[in-house]
Structure formats: C-alpha cells, structure tokens
Amino acid sequence: MNNDDLIRKLKESDATIENLRDELAQTHSGLLALTLELEQRVDERTAQLQARAHQQAVVAIVGQKALANSNLNELMNETVISVLHTLEVEYCIILACSDDKDILEIKAGVCQEGTEMDTLLSINSSNQYTKLTRFYNKSVVFESLQNETDFKIPEILNNRGIISGMSALISGADQALGFLEIYSNEKHVFTSDDIHFMESIANVLAGAIERKQTEDHLKYYSMHDSLTNLYNRTYFEEEMNRLINGRLNSVGIIMCDIDGLKLINDTLGHNYGDRLLSATADILRESFRSCDVIARIGGDEFVILLPNVNESILESFSRRIRTVIDNYNIANPELPLSLSIGFAVDPNGSNKMNGLLKEADDKMYRQKLQHRQSSRSAIVHTLMEALAERDFITQGHADRLRHLVREVAIAIGLPENKIGDLQLLAQFHDIGKVGIPDSILFKPTFLVPEEIIEIQRHSEIGYRIAMAAPDLVPVADWILKHHEWWNGQGYPLGLKGEEIPMECRILAIADAYDAMTNHRPYRQALFTYEVIAELEKCAGHQFDPELVPKFLEVLHNKEIILK
Template sequence: MPNNALPILDNLPGMLYRCSADEDWIFQYVSGGCSLLAGFKPSDLIESKKNSHKSLVYSRDLEIVLNGIKSAIAMRSAYYLRYRMIDSLGAPRQVIEQGRAIMSDSGELLCLEGFIAADLGARVDGGYCGKAAVDLHSCAMTEALPDLMFVLDREGYFLQYKEARGFRLPLDFDKIEGRKLDEVFPGRLAGQIRHFSERALQTAEVQEFDFQLPVSGVAREFEARVTSSGTGDIFVIIRDITERMQMEKQLEYMNLHDPLTGLYNRAYLEQEMKRFDGGRQPLGIIICDLDGLKLVNDTLGHETGDTLLVEASRIIRGAFRGEDMVARIGGDEFAVLLPGSDGGMVKNAADRIQDAIEKHNEVNPDQLLSISIGFSVSDDKMINTTRLYRQADDNMNREKLHRSRSARSSIVQALMKALEERDFITEGHADRLQYIVEKMARNISLPHRSIIDLKLLARFHDIGKVGIPDRILFKPGPLTVDEYNEMKRHTEIGFRIAESAPDLAPISDWILKHHEWWNGEGYPHGLKGDSIPMECRILSIADAYDAMTTDRPYRKAMQHEAAVSEIGRCAGSQFDPELVSVFVRSVSGGLE
C-alpha cells in the first residue's frame, strides 16, 4: 500500500501496519500515527530490520507477544495484546494491539495486519506525548472492538462513550456525555470504577476488576479495565466475559472430574490428600475395584463396560456423606476420603456399598456388579496419606484375590444366561446341535468324556455372540462386508469368555476355532485339515446343517435331503470329507 494512498489513516491516534511473515516481522506499511505513538517517521520503520515489529517490543514482553501472535496464527483468529513498545528514544511505552494473520487460499501465511493504539496507560514523562484523551470514534481499532468504552474526567463526568457490540447493559446511556458516573451506573459499581480510576491515576498502571449485572433477567459476568490517558482523563473498557467464565468453569470442572461418571478424578484426590497430609484429624480411605471390567469390555464392548462403571459410581457415591470425597482414580478403581471418621464408621461405609451391590444384583440379574473393597484408618499420630492409601489398596487387592474367580464366574453365568435367552430366535438350536454331534461322536467311538465336552461346545460355541450388536445379530437379511467382519469377532470374544470360566475353560480353544474350514479359508486363524481340532470339525458340519434346515427371517428352511446334499458338496472345502461321511450315516433316515 503506498504510504500516501490514504492520508486519512495518518490522522488516527495510533499506528496501522502491515508486516512480513518472516521471523522479524519487518514492516511493509505503517501509517503516520507512528510519529505520535513512538516518535518514529514511517520511513524509519518500513523495510527496516533494525526497527522491525519484533525489535520494537520490550524485551521482557517479547515472549508474550510472540506466543500470542503465533497462537492466533495457528487458530486463524485475531490477536489482542497489551505490552510495552520501545519508542524512538529507547523508552518503553504501554500499548494495546489488535491484528490478524492474512492467509492465502491454500493456507499459506502472507503477512500480519493490525493496529497499535496510542500510549494507553503509559505515563507521559517528556519527549512526545499523546492527546489528552483518545477519540473513541476516530480510531478504527476501538470501533472494531466489541467492548463498551468510555472516557471520564477526574470528577467522574463522561467525556466520550462508545456502545458495545453484541451486548447492552441494562443502564441509561441516553445523552451520556456530560453526565456523572453515579447517574448511569449502580452505586456499588460506580464506586468500584471511581476506586480503580484513582489507583490508575496514582500508579499509571492498568487496573482490572470483574463484576456481575443482570441482563434480561439473567446474571452475566463483565470485566472492567481502567487506565489513565496520561493527561488526567480515565479510559474504561467493559467486556462481557460470561462465555469465557463459563468456559473456564467448565475447564476447571473437567480438570478435576472424571468425564464418564462425574466423580472427582485422581488429580483432585491427590490434591485433597496433600491437604490432609500431616494433620491429626481422623481420616479413613476406602479403595474400590470393579471386578471383571476387562472381561466385560473384551466381550460385550466398552459401551456396556461404561454402563457398569456409571452404575457402580452411582452406588458408591450413594453410600457416603456429603463431606466425603469420592473419586474415580483409574479404569476400574475408585477411592473415597472420609474425614473425621473412625474405624467403625469406615467399615460401616464399606458394608453399605456391598449391601447396595447385592440389592442391585437382585433387581438386575443381567447386569451383575462385583466390587472388591479395602480400607484403612489413620491412628492418633500425624496423618501420612500416602501410607494410608497404600494400606487400603493392599487390603483391596487381598480381597480381590479371594473374589476374582467367583466374580468372573458370576459374569460368565450372566453371559451364558443371555445366550440362552437369545436362543429362542433359533428355536432350540443348541439342543438340536447336541443331538447331532452326539450321534456323530458315537459313530466314531469318541470316549464318553469327549462327548460331554463336545455337547458343551454345541451349547456354548456361540457365547461370543453376546458381544455382537443386536442390529447385526438379528438383521433380517444378508450382512454387509463390514457387518460380517464384525460378526466374525464372536469366536475371539467367546474364547475370552470361556477362558475366564472354569466350566468352559476346557472348550475355550474349540470355541475360538469352530469356524475354521478344512481348506484353510475359515477364520480366525485360517487353519487347515487336521490342524483343526476334531471337535470343531464335527460341530461345523452339524451347525451348517441346522442353519440350513431352520427358517430365517430372510429365507425358508431347506428340506433335509437338500441340506445333506449341500453338506456333501462342500466336503473337502469347508468340511472334513471323512466326517461328512460320518454325518451322512448319522442322519440317514432323518433326525426324528
């Protein structure tokens, strides 16, 4: 931009600028206001590395300015800065600056453009000086800001006023110039403005305070900044900070709370433990661990696991007083601080948790909870919260060792019950499979123990389907590729469930491999031929036959003869050909 292109810009009480995007931010254009602002002529600044934007920032403020501008560039937003600028005599001058990064369509940083306002808040101490008061309506910077701004004289009379953009205070600003502060603002707020105006005049430093006013019946938060003009007038900026305060409160809440359960988090627990450390008031600590959460997450998915965590947190929180501090401190762990509690009170609190868990399990047999609990209580000596926590955690782990097997068994029993309840869809699928596999097993003279395990496999080979979404499991039509890949996960889910249950552990490997094909094209491992367990090869034939001869929502059942023929056609590819012959003999004449 030619320096004489817009002479009117030179009359602004501050400096418009454009600077390069290099590391020094060399000025490419400055308005004539630089003379009043800092004693420079435009020619002193333009294309000068010595007097670049960066070099004019007071050294102690440089990091703040650099970080502010770089952050705004990254977020593609405007920057608003307050810092000290070095004038032509080498003295620091207080300034405020607003600007924005100019980007190309491709996102490349081209330059910075902005406005540096004239000596707001700076003491006039010789050399050049600003005008007695800032002309709010001739300054592009102030007109662009959304804030309410006004200038007062020493007696508190309004000299100038600029309305806010985006908010309106519930006050009478009609014909405000010439009126007194107390005539416009409520008494307490007017007193605050007068108090901080006097401090600004005395210290030549910017004063800040927050206040609250109702707007349309809703309380909103505001920030006021008060500074002297250098000639005795007072410059006041009022900004609506309601959204910022709400965001800060939300961030503070998030920093100290667990987002899933709403309980306090580990950071807050540790903060509170430090507060109690070294005290002599009785303190109890309870550690709770939700048993079997990993098994639930691995089988039914994290959404179901999260549901259990939320329910467990509700039960734990409900067992304590308002002054007790309950926190989720890990994936499946909770901790409680009980100030002023002796051993009996802490034990009673732990008992209340277990009683509530038992009541929950009676009402929700398909959502069983099991929680291991340990606690410790401070003695009469000075509290060592770290030692107290460790004792409670050790006690919890000892109980968990005793409970782990029964807890997993309870969860697996609930999963097995859920599978049985789903079997109504297939009208006794498991019972029919048990009948077929037993006939095949007896025809090849498998020992009695193997037949018992094979029948167990026939009943629970699909237990992993409890972890498959109903939208896929009960879809009335063929599955998409993605849905089929999701469905295939049921073998691995079933394996993890069976591994955790003593009753099913002997058949866990078969559950994993019951969808392997004779030719190696099955899943999950692509096993081939005799490397597939015999029991899995038997089950795969019986399972396929029953699937074909059972009505499905999207097709009618095959006749017995057609299904047997299809099994024979797949001998040597999907099925063991020798076992296909055994199957045919076993079902000759039907299955009545």
Template sequence: MRLREKSVLIIVLTLLLLLFSIYFTADAIIINGYKLLERSDIERNVKRAVNGVENEAATLETVVLDWAQWDDSYEFIVDGNQEYIDKNLVDLTFVSERLNVIVYTDINGRIIYARAFDLDKRESVPLADEVAAKLAAVKPLAGTTAYAGVNKGVLSLPDGLMLIAAGAITDSAGTAPSRGVLLAGRYLNYAEKERISERVQLAIDFASWDGDLPADFVSAQPYLTSHDQIYVSPIDKKCVAGYTVLPDIYGQPALMLRVLEARDIFRQGQKILDYFVVMLLIAGLMFGAVMVGLLEVAVLSRLSNLSGTVKEISRKKDLTIRLPVAGRDELAELAANINNMLATLEHAQNRLRYMGRHDALTGLYNRAHFEECLAGAKESAENVQIIVADVDGLKLINDTLGHASGDILLRQAAEVLIEACPPDAVIARFGGDEFAVLLKDQSAETIAGICRRIKEGGVAAGDNSTGLTLSMSVGYAISSGRSNDAGELLREADNYMYRDKLLHSRSTRSTIVQTLKKALEVRDFITEGHADRLQDLVRLLGTQIGLTDAKLAELQLFAQFHDIGKVGIPDGILFKPGRLTAEEQAIMRSHSEIGYRIARAAPDLMFIADWVLKHHEWWNGNGYPLGLKGEEIPLECRILALADAYDAMTNQRPYRAPVSKADAIAELRKNAGIQFDPGLTEVFIGIVTKLP
C-alpha cells in the same frame, strides 16, 4: 493510530476531497461560463470596431457620391479647367472631409487630376507614382456604367493602409455615361485609429496583414482565414484581445484589427468563485465539526466505553461483568453479542472448571481433584480414611460386549458409591476401573459398613436389559493418631483391595461368564432351543464314535459356548436379513477370535478356548481364521461343524427359511470332504436319518 484519530482524518480527507471536487466543478462551470460571456462580449466589440471602420468608409462613399455625380465634375474630366480646382479642391476641402488623397481618372484610367494632402501639417505633399498608379487602377464595383456603385474599402499602399472610396463620374442626374472615376482616400494612421477608437468607445489597433506584426498579432494570424472569423485570446490576467481581418477592395486580407479590453467579466467570475470557495470552506469546517461531534457522541465515546469495559474484564479476568447495552443500533447489538459471548465463555469456564474436577462419564470427582484433597488432608490435623474400589472384569466386558456396556457398569458403580458413602465424602474415579473415597473422622466400624454396602450394592445393581452383573473389589485404610500421610493410606487401601480381588477372582470370573452367556442368549438363537439341539446332536455323534462321558460333557459345554464371541458383533450385522457385504463378513468372522479371548479369560471356559477359535475351519482348508485342514482341525470342532450346519439348515434364521431334512442331508453329503470330515459326515447322516 486510534479510531478517533482515524475518524477525524477520514472526515477531513473526505471534506477536502469534496471541496476540491466542488471547486474544480465550479471552476469548470462558473469560470468557463464567464469565459464564454467574455468571449461573447469581445466578439461583439470586435464587430463594433469593424462597423466603426466601415462607417468611416461610408463617409468617404458619401463624399464620392456627392462629387462624382455632379455636372461640374463631369465637365472637369473633359476640359480639366483650373477654375474647378481652385474652387473645389482647396486645402479646406481636404481638412473638412479629412482626405489624404483625391484622384480623378478618365474612362481609360489616365489620371486627370491627383493631389495628396498631409492633414497633420495641413499642406499638400507629393504623390508617389507607385501610389498614384495603384489608386488609378481602382474601379467602381460594376465597371464604367452610369449606374456603377461606389467601390469602397481598404487598400494596401507602400506607405501604409488607406481607406478609399471610388465611384463613377457622371452628370448630376446620374444618367449620363461615365467619363471616369473619382477616388477619395484617407490613411488609417494613428490619428485615424484614435478617432475611430473614441467614436466606438473601444481600444482598437490596426496592423497590415503583410507588414511587421506584433507578437500577439502573429499568434492570431493563423486563425483568421476569412473576414467573418474572430479570434479571442487573453493577453494576460488583466486584458483580453479580439482579432479579425478586413479584406482590401480586391477581397484579399489587408488589415488586421484588434480590440483590447479589460477582463472585468472574467475577474467578476473569479471573484464569485473565490467567494463561493470561501463559503464552501466555512460550511465544510462547520459540517466537519458537527460530524465529528455527532460521531463522538453516537459512536466513538460508546466504543471507548465498550473498550474500557472489555479491558476491565481482561484485567480482572471476571467473565461475570457485562457491557452496558443502550439503544437499538449496531453498537448496542455488538454489546449484546459480546455479553452473549461472555455468558457463553462463563458457562464454558464453569464447565471447564467442572470438567477439570469431575469425571465426564460418572460425574464423580476426577483423580486430579482427589489428589488435591489428599494433599490438603496431609496438612490437616483431622483423621482421614480412604476406600478404594475396583470394577471386576471391566476389561473383559469392554473387549467382548463393547465399551458402551463397560460404561454402564462404571456408572452403576458410581451410583453404588454415592449411595453407600456419607454426603461429605470425596468420591472420585481414580483410574479406568478404579474408584477412591476420602473420608474424615470416621470410625473403623463405619468404614467397614460402607465397604459392605458397596459390595452389596454392586450385587443389586445388575442391569436387567443387558444381563450385566456388577462386581466390585474393595479395600480401605484408616489413619492412626501418629500419621496422617494420605499417600501412604492410599497405597495401603490399594493393597487391601487387591487382596480382596484375589480372594474372589474365580467366582467373579464365573459371574462374568454367566453374564456373557445371558448376553449371548439375548443376541443369538438360544431362546429358540438352538443350544439344547446342538448339545443333543453332538452327544449323539460323540456317543456313536465312542467318546467317554467326560469328553461328551466337554463337547456339550463347547456346543453351548462355541458362539460366545458373537456378543462382540454389532446387531446390524448379526440380525441382517440379507447377504452380508465383504466388510460385514470380515466382522462376522471375527467372532471366533473374540470368543477365544473370552474363553481364555474365564477359567471355567479356558479348556474349550482352542475349540472356540477353530470351530469354523473347513476340511479342505478354506475355513477361518487359521485355514487348517483335515485332521489338523480338532475332532470336537469337526463334530460341532456337522451339528451346527444341520441345525442351521433345518431351523428358522434371519437370513433364510428352514429346509427339509432330506435337503439338509443332501447338502451335508455334497460338502463332505469340502467343509466337513467325510467319515464323520456319513456317521452323522446315519444318526439324523433315524431322528423323527
């Protein structure tokens, strides 16, 4: 999936998530708020319905108060006269007061008069004994006192629920003792329910607490345990109901009342939420479109341009192309960083191309480029000439003075070749110590002159600081008109160069020996007369023991070059003022083997190579590097060991001050038979004792 599609998908998903979050939040806030309003409204209406029922009970109370506190009623309890019945308890009374029953009882609860009336048929109906007994059992609120209040409320009867009021019968002044109870009742039937509903303008319904209840009443019943509680529950999406319970005159649950109303408030809240969601969706779509457009302009199109430019760079393989940089944001920074990377890669590419054609040490062309030029020359009609030059003794310099010294000679050789050859010459380092030059249309005299300048330049290019002397063997070949085989010319020039190397190899090696001697003078103590004193001491000892003049000359040469291997020891170890570590001692001891290799490589020193290797062996076998002992050690090495030790003790060294002659002689005698030949030690002590 491309970044553009990913961005659009992310925006769409984010907007959807935002919309859903806002929707559910709004639903929780708005709808729940309207549900609370709906609940509050239905609870208020339930209370209105209860008040409507209580108002009906209040009308009965008025009837009871009017009739119970009346002298005629007071006398009727005593005499039960028919005239009272005929004048007052007629059908019109029941119809006008909407009464279903009137009961008079005396103070003992005996029924004096009772009559039931059917308001629908407008005629008297029999009063069941069980109903009459229940009605007769109702008493006023405070018993039978003259000031007893009216007991009104709901009474559950076998044939239904009845709204009743019962008051004490007394005189018109209300001061005489009560002679009985007057009770008036009205059934809570369908007609009464409709009349109360119309009066309170609510859809109400009744059900007996202990009767057969509709399903929704049954669901509400567990939540109604007291008169003050109201339970609200939606019937469906269109209607909501509020329930409460009315107690009977004895305080027990008797009547369940339900108020049913349309869910106008809830639907209004739902409609507001729907409008809100629609507007939110439209705003989200507009916001998403604007965001995608801005993202396209500010990011995606620029990224596409960057990607296209990078593809073009990849396709053309051209690192010189640069990305457009516009603005100061992260994309501009990215483009700038890519441009910096391209510049770095371009530089690295140019560097690699250069390194692919040039030698890193000398800056000349390398062998691969030279061979390309040879291949081109083979196809060319031009006459070509090849010069081959070799640095003499480079391996020996590397092994003794280190590769850093050898690198100096190689760079000097490159400078000599550049100065000696014409500008159009192809000069290359062809191997480790070998150089090659390719020229075109040059005469034999010119080529010979170039070779001569190369040799002369090598002699003049000696390094004064290190004492290195550059010596080069040179060979050349010139193509004839019959052949232009550059490969054959290279082989011919190479053979010529090796012949030149053989002709002056001895003088070259002598030159190298002198170079090493100069290097040793720089790194050792010869400038302080160490070599001269050693030569004098070994000549005195050799003469004393009867060596020939030839042996004495060899012994003096050995004294001069015995430490030639120190040219390969680092200065930090060679000139360290303190004691050497075990690792440094091992490096220092390697100078015997280095010197042996140098002497073996130089014909002038070959005959002392074995002595150079063994000049640190001890008489008791604890020396190095071979662990020889006694007369296994060459005589020359035993002589040099005494002279070198004495001179080292009596002269300044970096690691200690000189000691007196007496102390040096005592040290020699102490180590006779250990480090030194005991016989030679006594002879040497006799010689140095006589020295000033």
C-alpha cells in the same frame, strides 16, 4: 420617439426592476432557508457520526476489557453501565440461559439514578420479547410497547411505565447464550446504528462467555474423570498432600475395585463396562458424605478419602456400599455389579497417607482374590442367561446339536469323555454372540462386509468367556476354532485340514446342517435335498471331506433326516 412612448417604456422598465427586486428577495429568502436546512442536516449528520464514533469506541473498549479481564461478572457489570449511558435509556440488563433453556438468570443489571432496582430484577420473568428474540434469531426492537400486537405486554413492564426497548441475542457457536436488553420510560426511536451497537456488544459478550465456558470446562476436567464425573487421580493426590500438610484428628481411606470389569469389556464391549463404571460412581455418591472425596484413580479403581472417622465408621460405610450394590443388582439383574473393598484408618492423623493408601489397597486386593472366581462365575452365568434369552440355546437348537454331534462322535469312535466335552461345545459354542448387537444378529437381510467382520468376533469373545468359567475351560479352545474351514479360509486363525480339532470339524457340519434346515432371520429353511447337496458341495472346502459322508450316513441310519 414621442414623449408618450418614452413615458410608457420608463414605466415598463420600472415594473421590470420591481419584479426583479421581488425575485431577488424571494431567492434570497429561499437561499437563506436552504442554508439553514443544510446547516441542520450537517449538524444532524455530525451528531450521528459522533454518536456512531462513540458507540464504536465503546465497543472497542468493551472488547479490550473482554480480552484483558478474565472476570466475566466484572466485565458484564461494566458493560451494562456503558450501554446504559451510551444509548441514554433507563434500564440495561444481561440475561444468561441456564442448562434448562427456558430459564433465564440476570447476570448483570443497572438503572438510571432514581429508578427502582426491583423493576430490573423482575421484568425477565415473563418477558415475551426475549422469546421473540430467540425465535427470530436477531434483535427485536419495540418503540412503543402499548402499540404492539405481536405479543401481550408483560404486566410488570406495563405497571412500571416501560414504553420502549430492545433485545439483542447473545449467540454462541451453536446455541443461545443469553440476551442483552435495554428499556426506556419514553418512546425511543432506535436507529440502525443503535441496533448495530447492541449486536456488536452482544457479540463481544458471546466471545467472553464462550471463553469462560471453555476455561471452566478445562478446569473441571483437569480435576474430574470424564466418564463418571468423580474426582480424578490428580485431584485426589492434591487432597492427600493437603491433608498431609494440614491437621486432622483422624483420616480414613476406602479402596474399591470392580470385579470382572476386564471380562465385561472383552466380551460385551466397553459400552457395558462404562455402564458399570457409571453405576459404581452413582453408588459411591449415594453412600458417602458431601465432605468425603470420591475419586476414580484407575480403570476399575475408586478411592474415598474420609476426614475425621474411625474404624467402626469405615465398616458402616463398607456395609452401606454392599447394601446399595445389592439393591442395584436386584434392579439390574442383566449385568451384576461386584466390588472388592478394603479400608484403613489413621486415628491419630499422623500424616502417613501413602502408607495408609497402601494398607487399604492391600486389603482390597486380598478381597479381590477371594472374589475373583465367584465374580467371574456370576458374570458368565449372566452371559449364559443372556444367550438363552436371545434364542441361541432355545427353540431346540442346542438340543438338536447335542444329539447330532453325539451320534457322529459315536459313529467315528470318539471316547465317551470326549463326547461329553463335544456336547458341551455344542451347547455353548455361540456364547460369544452375547457381545454382538441384536441389529446384526437378527438382521432380516444379508450382512454387509463391516457387519460380517463384527459377527466374526464372537469366536474370540466366546473364548474369553469360556476361559473365565471353570466349567467351560475344557472347550474354550474349541469355541475359538469352531469356525475354521478345511481349506484354511475360516476364522479367526486361518487353520486348515487336521490343524482344526476334530470336535470343531464335527460341530461345523452339524451346525451348518441345523442352520440350513431351520428358519433364519434372513431366509426360510431349505429342503432336505438342498441341504444334502450343499454339504456335499462344501466337502473339502468348508468341511472335512471324510466327515461329511459319515455325517450323512448317520442321518440316514438314525432316520434323522425324516424327522
């Protein structure tokens, strides 16, 4: 190798070394930048993990307080402070749904030092993202309210410089309970951790609110009657003991009892009885002062405890009850209400409350004895009118039956006094159907087994009604048995043959004849020859086999069939 070649190779080596030096410098710079970037990422991740851990710790602390603290207001006040500082925002509030779901009430709120509190108190009035939170059933985040297009920014937010915010739904098992909301005067980028934190706090609050609602519900019904929402016997007795141990100038007690409630329950059903109980509660609430204790202490018994009264005041209250009842009965003639009332007063407040209660109860009971028959008669009269309105006595049905059974009774030689009772049975044998729903009575198709069982109750219902009405007592037993069959397959007692009263056997044939020859909701009237064939077919099964020929003979002799 000559000198020139050697010099050339050395120069090439120098260039290579220089290139390597440059590459090493670039690599070092890249590694330095990468290291800085990795350190930054580590710092950010560490900060994120620390923030997440802090948020989780706050959720745990709030959860522990929710379990340990029965004071819901205190829990909410502490919670908004924790959320405010954790997310570093200017405002945090808790809104609760009222019974009117469109109205929200601020239950707790806090703002950073130097921020006006009235902002906090007024931003909920037209807060549309609260509505969106409920609509979407999840948290709604706004990083810049000015850029939002989904809804119009509430003016109060715009004027106060609110820029960003978040609303988390506080959701119960089957309804919205409220909202946990935060606001900031800066553009705030809320992370997924922030959203999860808000939702976790909202879930803790939901559990606390529901527990409080359950406690309040149990406490309320430990002192109140569930049907009327009046105080119950337990609360009344506590109030009596309180008055015994207290000092009053005078105290009075008024006892009230609904007349004929058992008859209503037995005939029309407990739904109608409950209506009377609720109406009585409303009447008593309307009649007395806010300081008076009104309680339902038994099935049909109500009592009012009145502090600082005299006998004339109690008399005026009793008259007021009567007036309100009269007005009620005018507005509700289909189910009249009657109350027996008794009262007693201790003008000296001598603390003999049990004796005072017994005196009022005795007076009420004496009045009830006087009312008993008149109230039952009024109820039965109302039931008879209801029967007529429901087409069981109208459209000639009762008149046709009365005529038919009279002709048959004469033909078989029944005495006149029994014929009169038989005609009374013909008119009111179906009075028990006032206790059967119209949906069954007027059903245009055939009844299902459950509906058949329900309609068969009308015989027993009618018996109870008749036993309560002096005019119907003679036929009450026949009303009970008028659907018994000759072969024992009828109802409700399963009587057979001559165990069934003659009057019931006569009515059964006449009623079946009239039913088949007239239209019913579920079918058209049958032809005469079809009716006769059906009666003859059922003789010995449903009907008395000796009475069916007599009945058909009467029809032919009197030309009733032709008519």
